[in-house]
Amino acid sequence: AAAVGATKQELTLSIAIVSLFSLLFLLAEPYAAMGLGLSDDVAGAWIGGTVDLTGGVVAGAAVVSARCEEVAAIIKMTQNSALGVYILLIAVLASRSGLGGKDAASPAPPAKGEGLVYGLWKKFPKFVLGYLFCSVVASSLADRERGIAVPLLGGVARWWFAIGFSGLGFSTSFRSLREQLDGPNVLVHY
Numbered sequence: 001a002a003a004v005g006a007t008k009q010e011l012t013l014s015i016a017i018v019s020l021f022s023l024l025f026l027l028a029e030p031y032a033a034m035g036l037g038l039s040d041d042v043a044g045a046w047i048g049g050t051v052d053l054t055g056g057v058v059a060g061a062a063v064v065s066a067r068c069e070e071v072a073a074i075i076k077m078t079q080n081s082a083l084g085v086y087i088l089l090i091a092v093l094a095s096r097s098g099l100g101g102k103d104a105a106s107p108a109p110p111a112k113g114e115g116l117v118y119g120l121w122k123k124f125p126k127f128v129l130g131y132l133f134c135s136v137v138a139s140s141l142a143d144r145e146r147g148i149a150v151p152l153l154g155g156v157a158r159w160w161f162a163i164g165f166s167g168l169g170f171s172t173s174f175r176s177l178r179e180q181l182d183g184p185n186v187l188v189h190y
Contacts, residue, residue, distance in 0.1 A: 018052050026056040030063035040064060044071025054080065084128040 006014070029051065033043035043064050051057045054076050061072035134157075138150055 022052040022056050025051045026053070026060040030060045030068075033064055033068075040067040041071050044068040045075050048072035048075025049079070051076075084132060087128055 047061045057076040061069040
């Protein structure tokens with residue numbers, strides 16, 4: 001959100017819409033894939049590529065088969081691993097185009113003389129650095145150490161994720177979200 005100058009309300013709206021559609025896809029896609037007679041690989045690629053929530057990808061694909069779950073998880077992890085690159089590119093483009101700060105969640109564009117690097121640093125979501133750090137640490141551990149550290153850190157990560165999304169949930173007002181939509185067509189916003 002900060003990379004493109006989105007307000008907290010716009011961020012909440014986009015997360016609510018994506019979560020709503022992810023829930024619908026999570027519930028419908030496994031049964032649609034089976035009804036269409038898709039192979040486990042194709043169903044896994046479809047579910048992994050279209051359901052936004054990683055946990056939802058695994059849960060939905062598991063309804064089809066273990067192979068579908070495996071393929072869906074690989075697709076989703078590939079998407080997730082590319083997020084840092086996408087966010088950096090979006091931050092660069094937004095910084096160059098002058099998008100910026102409508103509220104505290106979105107820093108203003110770099111002031112004259114600040115430079116592109118500082119402007120990117122202000123807008124860049126720092127969680128990506130944490131993700132990269134954890135990936136490097138987990139990759140450099142010996143198998144025995146990794147077997148202990150990764151599940152432990154995974155549990156900690158899930159708690160922080162749950163706390164963060166609970167905070168978003170508490171700040172979500174469906175009345176104000178509905179007012180932000182330009183009419184009933186939520187698909188335009190999705």
